[in-house]
Amino acid sequence: MMAPVLRAWIYLLLSFLTLHTFSLSVSSCDVGWFGERCQYKCHCTNSSCDLQGECTNGSKCERGWFGPECQYQDLAVNGRILTLPLQERDKVLDGDEDTCHDNLQQMILTWSINYPLTWFRIKVLESDPDQLLNLTVLLKPHKTHDTTVINHPYINCSRKRTSFVNNRTVDVYCDVREGVQEILVYGAGIKTLCAVYVSGGRNVALKQTAWQSSTSASENAVASRAVDGKWLGQFQDNSCTHTDINDKTPVLKLTLSQPANINRFEILNRNDCCQRRLMYFSFETRSAKNDSVHVYRDAADAPQNSYTIVSIDPKEPVTTFTVAAHNEWQGYVVLTLCEVELYGDSACPPGKYGLECNETCNCAIKDDECFVSTGTCALGCAAGYYGDGCKQACPPHFWGVNCLSRCSERCSGSTCDSVTGRCVSGCQLGYKAPDCTEVCNPGNYGANCTLACPANCANGTCDHVTGSCVCKAGFHGASCSQAYSECCCNGTCNHVTGQCPLCVKGHEESQIPTCIRCEQTTQDTVIRDLFIALFIISLAVIVILVMILWRRFKQNWNVKRANQKVDAKQLKVYLTVRHQSGFPQKPSQSANNGVNQPTTESISQQRSQSANNG
Structure with missing residues (x-):
């Protein structure tokens, strides 16, 4: 009875001791070394590496080293940028990835050793992924002091493959069978260039x-x-x-x-x-x-x-x-x-990469071999992953190849599956599963479009979010479930309130808010309506008579005013003629002589008598 239990305890104890011993052996590397056998040298600043070679405590790769675990020697560390003003060149080769350009069009980089170019890394502040992946790269095998672009004997980057590391970083691989000392890179992707690293390989002899x-x-x-x-x-x-x-x-x-x-x-x-x-x-x-x-x-x-x-x-x-x-x-x-x-x-076998070739490629396409240096893939990482080795899971709200696709804004919580893009918590109201990018089909609405529109909706369609709709003739209410009264409406009613825009003859609209019927008219209501009609007609007649009288009065007034103006004018003419005939008299003299001056009224009377005599 005790033997199996004892064996189990012994097994657990040995397992613990084995793991503990392994842990001690791994963690016992001298400062500045890492790896299972402490066979790799740490090239992080201050030799701050963890057991996997990742820089810790905010450190970064030492100047002259870059790439996974900072194991790749940088040929560009003592290079020169030929296409930039002297004061601007340090922004690219200063080892600081946060000093960047803001409007760079092209870059020519040269270094001291004639070396077979295998791959180089470009770091930018920000860029569109498609622009980063479509840079133009030309190589020059022999060094020259000519700093212009024209007439350079450049060659193409043979079998160029570009892999996306993250939204700031891209790796470019070339298969060149001759030494290179200069590269020309141009394209919209390097507009905000921060750093360039050229691989001189890693030391594979160390601790062998x-x-x-x-x-x-x-x-x-x-x-x-x-x-x-x-x-x-x-x-x-x-x-x-x-x-x-x-x-x-x-x-x-x-x-x-x-x-x-x-x-x-x-x-x-x-x-x-x-x-x-x-x-x-x-x-x-x-x-x-x-x-x-x-x-x-x-x-x-x-x-x-x-x-x-x-x-x-x-x-x-x-x-x-x-x-x-x-x-x-x-x-x-x-x-x-x-x-x-x-x-x-x-030289890892197909499908493997890494310092010991013990890492498995994680490419989007099965037959796309990843790069042994970084584990990235020319055709992108498998859906849900990005970064060196395609080992980093997509950040929140992103999914797909290289994590370049954004989750639908219509996902509940805006989160989705990093591989498929499916909304983990379903869709917002009115959108179709699984990715919530399309509205419900006609006839459906609500959560994940699982609800059918009310049966009495016109054309069988409704709002894809709320389910509200225009009702068929004869129905009203929020779900078009209430029918109007046959005696009430003249064929239609309001689809929400049920009120009748027009009752059938002999009925009037009810005061009941839902207005589901029209009440039959009575004699009192007929008399009331008759008096109202007569009052309106009488009022209209009075208004018309007042307007006619007003127009006549206004015409007479205008005629009288016109006559007065004519009489005044004739008086003025008469006085002028009398004066010119040699009978000048002052008004006082005329009064003393008993001679009355003609007035406007007398002239008017004379004109009237003349007219009658005529």
């Missing part, structure tokens, strides 16, 4: 398995020092390898955990002494099939502090790197390496 043919017993300078991430060059710092002086053909071999496409080899020599030991060194890389891929032999006549060898067109991914010393100096052939860095990227 290292072996050397011999080790100096007195120095303990083991092979792993060549890939410990310390770019110091001082032997006393315990960062350099050293083979035994009796080893006549010393070599060091690196074995990569994942096949990788290598574009650049960086080898650090000692800078405190003995640099001539590395002169005329050689190296070779081999593929998983043991085919030789890269072969190099140094031919310089003088030693160097470090060596940079660029591979323009690697034939296939490699799994091993072997370097050998050949120069005999002071009687010995000794291989001393202070660091070996191999820059490129993992």
Whole structure:
């Protein structure tokens, strides 16, 4: 009875110890390192990384590094922008993604090393996604001091693929089989350009398995020092390898955990002494099939502090790197390496990406292989995701490929499924499920359009939100469920109140608010209506008579006024004639002589008598 229980407890205890031990091993990385085996160097400012390599405490990628986990070296960090005034160039290459342009038309960026361009990243303040995804990109293989755009021997970005990271960031991939030192980018998408990063690859040699043919017993300078991430060059710092002086053909071999496409080899020599030991060194890389891929032999006549060898067109991914010393100096052939860095990227199998090729692509199209560097996809992330690796779920109110579609405003709560766009809590009244972008079909209304319009609606249609409608003839009410009285309305009534605009002959409108009938008229109401009609007619006759009398009075008045004006004029003429005839008399003299001057009235009487005599 106790045996099964005891076994279960033992199993749980062992599981806990295993997980606890694993947790301690993962969290025991030295400061500045991360990963399951602490094999990746943190390139965040202040070395602030979590166990997955994400920058913490508000830190960001160190200047000269960018991309997922800040693992990609930036070739543009010491580059130049040729198309901008000198004071404006720092906005693009200052490492600050918040200093941006406001009206940039094009950009020409150049850097120092002739390098096979694989991909670059553009950061803007704001842009339309379609504009970001449709930039024009031209490349120039060889450096020139000509700073104009005209007549540049640019080549196309072969097999250009563009992936959307977020609404500020886009990655551009080119398949170029030659070295490039300059790019030209133009289009509306870079109007508010903030930053540009050009990938120089990531160091795939770091903390990989290292072996050397011999080790100096007195120095303990083991092979792993060549890939410990310390770019110091001082032997006393315990960062350099050293083979035994009796080893006549010393070599060091690196074995990569994942096949990788290598574009650049960086080898650090000692800078405190003995640099001539590395002169005329050689190296070779081999593929998983043991085919030789890269072969190099140094031919310089003088030693160097470090060596940079660029591979323009690697034939296939490699799994091993072997370097050998050949120069005999002071009687010995000794291989001393202070660091070996191999820059490129993992050659992940289809459908995989990441530093260890252990991440699964999450593309919108099944056959669209994601980019091994970022995990983003040329045809967009799977619906519901965006960002590096297409691992970030859509923010609230967005859905679809790259999370570029916005949830319908008619969703209840404005939230929807990030993959399908379906409104999670249903639609607002009057809109159809599942995405709530269309109004209800004719004949339906309400929540998710599940209600049928009232049966007595005209044409069978109603408001898609409330269900209200114009009733058929003979019905009224909010739902057109009440019929009008047959004796009441002359065929129709108000579709809401039921009131009759016109009653049938012999009936009048009821005072009842719903007015569902008309009452039959009585003799009293007929007499009342007759008196009202006679009163109106009488009033109209009186008004007409008053108007006629007024018009006659006004005409007589106008005639009298006209006659008075004529008499006054004749008097004036008479006085003028008398004066001219030599009978000037003052009014007082006329009065003393008993002669009366003619007046207006006498003249008028004389004119009247003359008229009668005539």
